[in-house]
Amino acid sequence: xxxxxxxxxxxxxxxxxxxxxxxxxxxxxxxxxxxxxxxxxxxxxxxxxxxxxxxxxxxxxxxxxxxxxxxxxxxxxxxxxxxxxxxxxxxxxxxxxxxxxxxxxxxxxxxxxxxxxxxxxxxxxxxxxxxxxxxxxxxxxxxxxxxxxxxxxxxxxxxxxxxxxxxxxxxxxxxxxxxxxxxxxxxxxxxxxxxxxxxxxxxxxxxxxxxxxxxxxxxxxxxxxxxxxxxxxxxxxxxxxxxxxxxxxxxxxxxxxxxxxxxxxxxxxxxxxxxxxxxxxxxxxxxxxxxxxxxxxxxxxxxxxxxxxxxxxxxxxxxxxxxxxxxxxxxxxxxxxxxxxxxxxxxxxxxxxxxxxxxxxxxxxxxxxxxxxxxxxxxxxxxxxxxxxxxxxxxxxxxxxxxxxxxxxxxxxxxxxxxxxxxxxxxxxxxxxxxxxxxxxxxxxxxxxxxxxxxxxxxxxxxxxxxxxxxxxxxxxxxxxxxxxxxxxxxxxxxxxxxxxxxxxxxxxxxxxxxxxxxxxx
Ligand SMILES: [Zn+2]
Numbered sequence: 002x003x004x005x006x007x008x009x010x011x012x013x014x015x016x017x018x019x020x021x022x023x024x025x026x027x028x029x030x031x032x033x034x035x036x037x038x039x040x041x042x043x044x045x046x047x048x049x050x051x052x053x054x055x056x057x058x059x060x061x062x063x064x065x066x067x068x069x070x071x072x073x074x075x076x077x078x079x080x081x082x083x084x085x086x087x088x089x090x091x092x093x094x095x096x097x098x099x100x101x102x103x104x105x106x107x108x109x110x111x112x113x114x115x116x117x118x119x120x121x122x123x124x125x126x127x128x129x130x131x132x133x134x135x136x137x138x139x140x141x142x143x144x145x146x147x148x149x150x151x152x153x154x155x156x157x158x159x160x161x162x163x164x165x166x167x168x169x170x171x172x173x174x175x176x177x178x179x180x181x182x183x184x185x186x187x188x189x190x191x192x193x194x195x196x197x198x199x200x201x202x203x204x205x206x207x208x209x210x211x212x213x214x215x216x217x218x219x220x221x222x223x224x225x226x227x228x229x230x231x232x233x234x235x236x237x238x239x240x241x242x243x244x245x246x247x248x249x250x251x252x253x254x255x256x257x258x259x260x261x262x263x264x265x266x267x268x269x270x271x272x273x274x275x276x277x278x279x280x281x282x283x284x285x286x287x288x289x290x291x292x293x294x295x296x297x298x299x300x301x302x303x304x305x306x307x308x309x310x311x312x313x314x315x316x317x318x319x320x321x322x323x324x325x326x327x328x329x330x331x332x333x334x335x336x337x338x339x340x341x342x343x344x345x346x347x348x349x350x351x352x353x354x355x356x357x358x359x360x361x362x363x364x365x366x367x368x369x370x371x372x373x374x375x376x377x378x379x380x381x382x383x384x385x386x387x388x389x390x391x392x393x394x395x396x397x398x399x400x401x402x403x404x405x406x407x408x409x410x411x412x413x414x415x416x417x418x419x420x421x422x423x424x425x426x427x428x429x430x431x432x433x434x435x436x437x438x439x440x441x442x443x444x445x446x447x448x449x450x451x452x453x454x455x456x457x458x459x460x461x462x463x464x465x466x467x468x469x470x471x472x473x474x475x476x477x478x479x480x481x482x483x484x485x486x487x488x489x490x491x492x493x494x495x496x497x498x499x500x501x502x503x504x505x506x507x508x509x510x511x512x513x514x515x516x517x518x519x520x521x522x523x
Contacts, residue, residue, distance in 0.1 A: 051096040075107035078115055087119035106149055109141050110156050113163030117193060124166045125196040125228040128235075138163040154180045158190040165193040170201060185217045192222035199228045208252075215256050215453050223264050230267045239275050243522065246271070250498050253491035257457040265502035265518055278521040284499070284514045288487025292519040295494045297487035302462045307433040310458050313450060314429055332415055336423075339412050340430055343387075346410070348379045349428045351439035352390030358440055358470050369394075369401035375438060375470060375479045380408045387412065387431070389423055422446075428466070438468045438481075461488065485514065497521045 055073055058064065068076060074097060081090030094112060097104060104112060116134065123129050142164055145152070152160065157180050161173045173194045180186045191214040198207035207229070214221055229249060233242045246268075253260065260268070265281075272279035282292040289296055302310070355375050356368035372388065379386050386409035394402065394413060405411065414423070425446060428437045443463060450456050469482040491500045500518040 051093055052100070071105065072107060074102070074104060075111045078108060078111035082111065082115045082118055085118070087115060090115045090119075104141070106145065106152075106156055109145055109163075110159035112141065113138070113159045117162035117166065117189075120166060121193075121196070121224050122227070125200050125224055126231045128200065128231065135167045138167050139169060152176075152179070154183050154186075158187055161186075161190040162193050165197040170194070170197040173197065185219065188214075188219050188222060191219050192225050195221070195225045196228040199225070199232055202232075208248075211252070215258075218453055221258075223261050226260060226264045227267055230264070230271050234271055234274060242271075242275055243277075246275075250491050250493070250500060253500065254493075256453070257460070257490050259489075259501050259503045261503050262505065262516075265500065265516075268500065268520070269518060272520050277523050278519075280519045282517050282519045284487065284517050286485050286514060288485065290494075290497075290499060290517070290519050293497050293521065295497060295499075297494060297499055298492050299465070299486055300461065300488040300490065300492075301465065302433065302458055304433060306458055307462065310455060310462065311429045313455055314425065314446070314459070336412070336414070340426070343427070343430060344385065344410070346387040346427070346431045346435055347384035348386045348436045348438060349424060349431060350375060350386060350388045351424050351437075351441065352388045352394060352405075352411075354439045354441055355470055356394075359472070365397045366401070369397040369405070370477075371473060373401035373404045374473050374477050376405050376409055378479050379436075384436075386410070387427060389414075389427065391415070433462075435466065436468055437463070437466050438470065440469050443467075464489075489514070 055077070058068055058076075059070070059073055074093075077093055078090050081087065081093065094104075094115075097108075116138065120131075120134070124131075142160060145156075145160065149156070157176045161176050164170060164176070165173050173190075177186050177190070177194065180190070191210065195207050195210045195214065198204070198210060207225075211221060211225065226249070229245075233245050236242045236245075252258070269279040269281065280292045282290055284290050284297055287296075288299065350372070352372050356371050359367070359371065372390075372394075376386055376388065388405060388409055388411045390411065390413050392413045392415050412427075424437060424439060424441075425443065428435045446459065450459055465484045467484060471480045471482055473479050489501050491498065493499075498518075498520040500520065502516050502518065504516040
């Protein structure tokens with residue numbers, strides 16, 4: 002490989018980079034600058050080359066003192082971590098050591114982050130230790146503490162990443178408490194400390210923190226489960242191992258957690274290693290596993306759970322978001338009167354959403370025919386239907402719109418930017434078993450619910466009640482995507498565990514039935 006002179010390339014390309022108009026953000030510019038250096042030669046390992054990269058950024062006319070001697074090192078290390086150019090990052094650290102440049106708080110933070118990302122698998126999952134790294138991490142940490150007795154939450158989070166990979170990992174528990182004074186620790190620091198607890202056989206502590214992490218709405222990294230699984234893989238007692246897997250799957254079930262493909266692969270290999278059956282499989286829309294042919298469970302939302310959810314949604318989603326702020330007072334009164342006198346409906350339809358499902362450019366004749374076709378589908382089944390829509394729909398041709406207004410209840414609003422909170426309001430008010438017809442996924446609302454358990458229930462209720470119109474067929478019959486008759490959650494059916502996992506290649510969320518593990522003990 003021909004080694005190139007980074008500095009020369011940088012100097013020759015730097016002006017072109019800065020002159021490109023679409024680079025408006027200075028950070029983007031600087032990143033592009035380093036990227037340019039990195040892309041042109043993956044090897045920067047001479048002090049002079051790093052010195053040149055550093056000076057070029059600092060001295061560039063566009064820099065305007067944004068990057069200084071205080072933050073340039075953290076910037077370059079952070080860049081190397083983001084780009085997963087770990088070796089390059091370590092080479093930069095070596096440069097700092099060789100030049101006797103003492104890393105400051107931000108640089109040490111970035112160093113811990115780099116080390117964690119580079120070594121998490123090696124350290125936690127393969128359980129290999131590097132005493133030199135450990136010594137250096139602890140030295141950096143001690144220097145840091147003596148220079149800065151009080152650390153901010155970001156520095157503490159980064160420190161956790163470093164110290165979790167040493168024998169002094171339990172110090173991270175104190176760092177977590179310090180962070181909690183101002184904020185909730187982030188995903189990666191929770192993941193690091195939980196992995197450390199599992200690695201160091203403090204399993205109960207690991208589970209306790211994992212439960213806490215979920216309660217705090219944080220998402221666990223795969224490293225946690227891979228560490229836990231690799232522990233089981235090392236056990237001699239297979240019965241004990243099976244018990245531990247059972248605990249993991251029950252946790253997945255209770256928290257509605259879907260692991261990723263890497264974790265699914267690890268579960269599958271471990272299951273086979275324990276001399277059991279493991280198959281990657283699909284589950285039919287009716288909930289039948291292609292492998293064992295068992296029917297998966299549908300976990301209905303109970304009446305009490307629904308009532309509780311409804312109370313919280315009314316409070317947080319409907320009132321908390323000032324749904325009615327954009328509505329004029331007369332319209333608000335009208336809606337309130339309507340709700341107070343409202344019957345319970347079997348079906349609540351988002352009229353405009355249905356009308357526009359084939360595009361917004363169609364004539365009112367076509368739009369009204371779409372709504373009428375959907376209404377007639379439910380009316381023919383003797384369902385009580387409510388259509389929510391806009392006042393202008395009253396101007397639609399009477400042929401189809403007349404059918405709608407004669408056969409079901411209609412509530413029309415003037416100018417509302419969002420229809421889905423109205424829909425949600427009416428559906429919740431109507432009752433647990435009301436069907437909601439809209440193509441809108443309404444998933445955004447769950448983020449306004451505070452507790453993860455409530456988010457799980459909301460998703461479950463919605464996924465069991467929502468019909469999505471796909472098209473109207475040639476006979477004028479609506480074709481819906483109907484709720485699947487099983488719940489897409491880890492579950493034990495007879496003695497067989499079914500574990501869903503997220504597949505990155507699977508873009509369509511409706512393909513949830515395609516990636517499952519079917520696990521059977523011998
Ligand atoms: Zn199965």
